[in-house]
Amino acid sequence: MRGGSTVRLGELVEALGGELIGPADLPLQGLASLASAQIQHIGFVTGARHAEAMRASHAGALIVPPELAEEAAQQAALIVSPNPYLYYARLSQWWVARLRAPAAGVHAQAVVHPSAVLGEGVEVGALAFVGAGAVLGAGARIAPHAVIEAGARIGPGTHIGAHVVIGADCELGARCIVHGGTVIGADGFGFAPEQGRWIKIEQLGRVRIGDDVEIGANCTIDRGALDDTVVEEGVKLDNLIHIAHNVHVGAHTAMAGCAAVAGSTRIGRHCTIGGDAKIVGHLTLADHVHISACTVVTRSIQKPGTYTGIFPMDDNASWEKNAASLRQLYKLRERVRALEQQQKKN
Amino acid sequence: MRGGSTVRLGELVEALGGELIGPADLPLQGLASLASAQIQHIGFVTGARHAEAMRASHAGALIVPPELAEEAAQQAALIVSPNPYLYYARLSQWWVARLRAPAAGVHAQAVVHPSAVLGEGVEVGALAFVGAGAVLGAGARIAPHAVIEAGARIGPGTHIGAHVVIGADCELGARCIVHGGTVIGADGFGFAPEQGRWIKIEQLGRVRIGDDVEIGANCTIDRGALDDTVVEEGVKLDNLIHIAHNVHVGAHTAMAGCAAVAGSTRIGRHCTIGGDAKIVGHLTLADHVHISACTVVTRSIQKPGTYTGIFPMDDNASWEKNAASLRQLYKLRERVRALEQQQKKN
Amino acid sequence: MRGGSTVRLGELVEALGGELIGPADLPLQGLASLASAQIQHIGFVTGARHAEAMRASHAGALIVPPELAEEAAQQAALIVSPNPYLYYARLSQWWVARLRAPAAGVHAQAVVHPSAVLGEGVEVGALAFVGAGAVLGAGARIAPHAVIEAGARIGPGTHIGAHVVIGADCELGARCIVHGGTVIGADGFGFAPEQGRWIKIEQLGRVRIGDDVEIGANCTIDRGALDDTVVEEGVKLDNLIHIAHNVHVGAHTAMAGCAAVAGSTRIGRHCTIGGDAKIVGHLTLADHVHISACTVVTRSIQKPGTYTGIFPMDDNASWEKNAASLRQLYKLRERVRALEQQQKKN
CATH class of the missing domain: 3.40.1390.10 (MurE/MurF, N-terminal domain)
Known part of the structure; x- marks a missing residue:
């Protein structure tokens, strides 16, 4: 160590x-x-x-x-x-x-817009960028090469890692940690189809993140289409997680690496989302729901509990036979039904 | 908002x-x-x-x-x-x-190689880097901290986000948008095995991207091994998407977050690829193919339509019983066959 | 090309x-x-x-x-x-x-701490950052906008791409390549629960990477909780891969894009991990284990071989019928057993 x-x-x-x-x-x-x-x-x-x-x-x-x-x-x-x-x-x-070293102030080679507002004891690293009207709370630490776009607000004591992007007008609470390479406030994925082409829907919402949230490396949290994308206080996200536009993540929920939540889904408080679990769009998950790793959630969940859907791994030859049978499973069920009816007759 | x-x-x-x-x-x-x-x-x-x-x-x-x-x-x-x-x-x-603010020109703290060619009305943000011989079309906007490597070509009106990397000699068309943290033109994943070691195959191709393409945050599009990786006009990619070397994505195809396409696969025009869907290498997908979220595509698809393969989520106890049965599915099929044959005899 | x-x-x-x-x-x-x-x-x-x-x-x-x-x-x-x-x-x-152009030395607009130690022929690109006490071996090349945090050690001839972060005190061997946007040494995902809240466990370990390792774009390799996260020599990682804290990857193992390994898992030497394959935490995989693409590994593997677990894709209508049947599979097995017992009686 x-x-x-x-x-x-x-x-x-x-x-x-x-x-x-x-x-x-x-x-x-x-x-x-x-x-x-x-x-x-x-x-x-x-x-x-x-x-x-x-x-x-x-x-x-x-x-x-x-x-x-x-x-x-x-x-x-x-x-x-x-x-x-x-x-x-x-x-x-x-x-x-x-x-921890005492805060070093604003590095001579950082670029801080004159209209940005810096609280007491703020540290801005070498080659970091702070845009017009951005607000950095007291004791916030901005690592070298972080980008805080215009109008973004960073709460007191929050730590923004290297190569992080905090998009225009987005807000983070107090005592948050955002690890390297994460992008908060890129455009949500929204297009209207028109004769085989995709017409961009500008994403006018923000991302709002509560106090004591930790976000891992190389995550993406998109800004909302009209309303905001919201991550409540105490949420913990691991690396390479994708939170789509207008998602709402309830307080104290934790998600492991590579999890993803599609647009407009609402996740309750005190949930755990396993690594690589995926939650499709426009669903609602209750409080205290636990999703196992690598599970795909395709319907809303009202009841607390643990939910799973993983294809069991096997040696390749066994998998091949079982997977081929799986593609005939419905027919197998029909055949069992026929057998049962025939037996009843006998 | x-x-x-x-x-x-x-x-x-x-x-x-x-x-x-x-x-x-x-x-x-x-x-x-x-x-x-x-x-x-x-x-x-x-x-x-x-x-x-x-x-x-x-x-x-x-x-x-x-x-x-x-x-x-x-x-x-x-x-x-x-x-x-x-x-x-x-x-x-x-x-x-x-x-939108009028283009602000080249920031005093950007690093632009003297041999780079900048069209009219180009904006280059603070601490952005533009390498030797790069070409930026009229009205292109390069965000703070973007990296445009030597010889890359950015079409007119295209917007490159913060912390994006456009690799050497790669090309983007007009009116594209690339969101923060995306890396275009990293080496494809190519190695020749030699006595238990991996010998690197240098990736000599480029990435070529058409007009009106939008690419989300923290995506990766690798350069080709010899020929180029190609993304045609009007394609829309969400966040955290991986496009491997020598993939060809047809015009106006859209992919949702966390999708990935392995090497040398060819995807048709007007396809939609759901979130987290994965397409293995060396396949061909026809035009107008729709892949559901979280589906793994392991064979080529000639016929337009919707294709799916998701393990259904269940409460954990039910899943455990069904998953255990699934590992015996082939044997179950044999048992049903035996029952049928026995019944025929009776 | x-x-x-x-x-x-x-x-x-x-x-x-x-x-x-x-x-x-x-x-x-x-x-x-x-x-x-x-x-x-x-x-x-x-x-x-x-x-x-x-x-x-x-x-x-x-x-x-x-x-x-x-x-x-x-x-x-x-x-x-x-x-x-x-x-x-x-x-x-x-x-x-x-x-390849000859090494260009340290760019005038790089930020290199005076206590950093640079070997012969080192190249540090424009706007790169090298922290206090960092050590760059002879012939190392640091791309524009790379961040080498305090105390990190980069082996001779190693190439660090644009927008990469090498975290404090982490070590890379000789002749490695790290592609754009990868973050090495972010905090592992560790929290102790206390009355519905998550209390952060500071991650005090490092990441240690051997010689001749190549790491793709936008990957994340987290530092260990107490002991180090280790990637042995000759390992090759594709893009968007997540290696959690305290994982140990054996020499000459290769992983394709979007693979992920959860905390404290130990992977053997000369393994291949297919694209998007996921390995849950606290497992051990023997040498020469091959995991197919998109397979979830939920138990340790002692025996070399190829292991698979993929839900077979189908046209959507067929999938719906088979998936519904799968949720009743355990019951189907019970029904077959009942048929067999009845037949025995006849």
């Missing part, structure tokens, strides 16, 4: 809580997985399922749940927490915040 | 035709959906299917088909048109053209 | 071997496909399968296998090679190397 200066175990407990078992002045140079950790690292164990990996670990300190504390104390200093995974998440944030 | 100054209803009819019913001097500040429209907006109704939404709308003006004119006239000023959706498309274009 | 100055046929044989049949001083202006080649071009024929295309070709020179030499000699000058496809690959490399 990436380097960092030394901290004392006790500092962690002071900052993040938990019960300390062992020397408060134990020096630590980083977080590490159980398998990679050395004496200068702190690792974490989420439960009994990982007890064996724990025993084999050389970590100098461990975050453990209460039920493993007694055993773990024999091999390492401990932070005992009811939820070690969550503790680890918070620790990773604390660690990174500690190492 | 995004703001704009006031126009009079009569101006629209003068510019775009249609029958005006109501005051020509009605002030309008924008287009809006039926649900969002207020008194200062114009909306559109495509047919009786949306009559209820029309009745509930607060739009000050409506574009309606003749059969709804009488009823609609009771609630708003009207433009009557036989095809309101097409009228709306043209109006959206007219509205945007009205608001 | 793209232009180039004239070479003599004999120069090719001197550089790359093979048996020359015909005039060594035959002038050639480029490589071409059999269909496009003219008298000034050299084409290649991999075997008898292409004999007809060979006969119809106007190529002035041909690379042919021994068994076609006698016939081919009647129409063109020849280079005879046991593996014409491999010969063509090497020739394409030789051709491009010949035309």
